[in-house]
Amino acid sequence: MDATAATTPFSMLIRTASHEQHTEAETSTFMGDLLGGRLGVDAYTRYTEQLWFVYRALEEGAQALHADPVAGPFIWPELMRTAELERDLTHLRGAGWHEGLEPLPATAAYAARVTECARSWPAGYVAHHYTRYLGDLSGGQIIRDRAEKAWGFARKGDGVRFYVFEEISNPASFKRGYRELLDAVDADDLEKQRIIDECKRAFTLNTAVFRELGEEFPLSA
Numbered sequence: 001m002d003a004t005a006a007t008t009p010f011s012m013l014i015r016t017a018s019h020e021q022h023t024e025a026e027t028s029t030f031m032g033d034l035l036g037g038r039l040g041v042d043a044y045t046r047y048t049e050q051l052w053f054v055y056r057a058l059e060e061g062a063q064a065l066h067a068d069p070v071a072g073p074f075i076w077p078e079l080m081r082t083a084e085l086e087r088d089l090t091h092l093r094g095a096g097w098h099e100g101l102e103p104l105p106a107t108a109a110y111a112a113r114v115t116e117c118a119r120s121w122p123a124g125y126v127a128h129h130y131t132r133y134l135g136d137l138s139g140g141q142i143i144r145d146r147a148e149k150a151w152g153f154a155r156k157g158d159g160v161r162f163y164v165f166e167e168i169s170n171p172a173s174f175k176r177g178y179r180e181l182l183d184a185v186d187a188d189d190l191e192k193q194r195i196i197d198e199c200k201r202a203f204t205l206n207t208a209v210f211r212e213l214g215e216e217f218p219l220s221a
Helices: 001-006 010-017 019-026 029-035 041-062 082-093 106-118 122-137 140-151 171-183 189-216
Strands: none
Touching: 001 041, 001 082, 001 140, 001 189, 010 019, 010 106, 029 140, 029 189, 041 106, 041 122, 041 140, 041 189, 106 122, 122 140, 122 171, 122 189
16 A cells, blocks of 8 residues: 555545445446336345345354454444345245245355355455445435335335344444444555455445346346
8 A cells, every 4th residue: 555545544445445346336227227116026025135145144254253353343233134134035025035045146156255255354354344234324225215115115114124223323423433443453554455355346246246136127128
């Protein structure tokens, strides 16, 4: 990292460096069609299914990282989403929601990378943790609002519980605290650059999931 980077808070470096990939993910055709109300609840359900595979990898991986000096400070129970995703999927697919559930190839690759980082590279796990949970607390709220309006889910109720963080009363304050943790992460400059690169990779993996979802739910011309 150069001298300017050395004096810039790490949370700002991550956000700036991954901006292009973040924008690409946010502006994917599938997400645009979903948020624009041009796709049905079946597409939203399929997207929610893919999230379950990714968050199961994230949160199973978290179990062994509580004491890790790098990843441990980021493992907060109030962020965990798997149970809420399963409640949403029960609402969307019924009690047997898990029967026949398969990840898209891009989702399987994404989840496998998260698992690999959790097992062998805690700093890389932090990159995935950051891209997912801070995104859920921010842009995820737009998805919740659109889903409630488009498909008639109860406000913050079944179907959108994934986006509702019951135990975080002040998301803005929580995100500030999270960024402070990033700024204090136990890593040298080289490792910080590797975390930034993994953050970019996380967005690229996410974009690949959107691409495959878009192929599964194309809009007729």
